[in-house]
Amino acid sequence: MNKITICSCASRTFIDKTKVAKVAAAAQRAGIEVCLTADLCELCEKKSEAVHDIARTTVVACHPRAVKSLMAFVGEDEVQTLNLRTGTAEDVLQALGIKPVEGVADVAEEEWMKQMETMPCKLGDDAWYPVLDKDVCAECGKCLEFCPFGVYEMVEERIRVVHPTHCKNNCPACARTCPAGAIIFPKYDRSPINGGPEQQETAVRLDTRELFAQTLRERLATRKKLM
Numbered sequence: 001m002n003k004i005t006i007c008s009c010a011s012r013t014f015i016d017k018t019k020v021a022k023v024a025a026a027a028q029r030a031g032i033e034v035c036l037t038a039d040l041c042e043l044c045e046k047k048s049e050a051v052h053d054i055a056r057t058t059v060v061a062c063h064p065r066a067v068k069s070l071m072a073f074v075g076e077d078e079v080q081t082l083n084l085r086t087g088t089a090e091d092v093l094q095a096l097g098i099k100p101v102e103g104v105a106d107v108a109e110e111e112w113m114k115q116m117e118t119m120p121c122k123l124g125d126d127a128w129y130p131v132l133d134k135d136v137c138a139e140c141g142k143c144l145e146f147c148p149f150g151v152y153e154m155v156e157e158r159i160r161v162v163h164p165t166h167c168k169n170n171c172p173a174c175a176r177t178c179p180a181g182a183i184i185f186p187k188y189d190r191s192p193i194n195g196g197p198e199q200q201e202t203a204v205r206l207d208t209r210e211l212f213a214q215t216l217r218e219r220l221a222t223r224k225k226l227m
Helices: 016-029 039-045 052-053 064-073 089-095 109-118 142-146 172-177 210-227
Strands: 001-007 031-037 058-061 080-083 152-155 158-161
Touching: 001 016, 001 142, 016 031, 016 089, 016 109, 039 052, 039 064, 058 064, 064 080, 080 089, 142 152, 142 172, 142 210
Parallel strands: 001 031, 001 058, 058 080
Antiparallel strands: 152 158
16 A cells, blocks of 8 residues: 545544544655545545545545445545544554554654644535445435435436535435435434444434425525525
């Protein structure tokens, strides 16, 4: 392995920046090229060409299921990923075959921290949208029927996230309506909606009509403000 890409999730606090700096510094010392990105979700949302280069590296970011679904969203179905969201820096370094150096002041870590401090924080306006785990998606279309923002479309008889920027920031409601649990919001705070394996959020039966009406009211209110 000669290159890794680390997502620092600059607008959120899910990934500890000190862990990012520790992994980046140790990997750099070991001769591994390190690329640091502020927001992998944003790069995928914009279908940036950089994502295809990132797919050729080991991606150090969120839950593997979330990262793989995120990269599949841009057509990259094969990706190596390591979890720095819930895993420790030591876990990631061990997976990379790197033994961390303890008990010494690390100037390199400070430099990586400074680099992250310059990254823009867009909380509330950062990239937020669903991705689909196609391994479990039943193509039932419930998300398409439910979403009032036109995020989903049926393309060649398969559900697709076609308009990610239409999604309402911080709203994971459609994920709660999916009977297969196939909808992932990488930036959500609880598993399994964020792609994690734990059941941190108890499944509940939702009134989808009321959820639809509520989101539609909010959308109309936002439109009035812009008029």
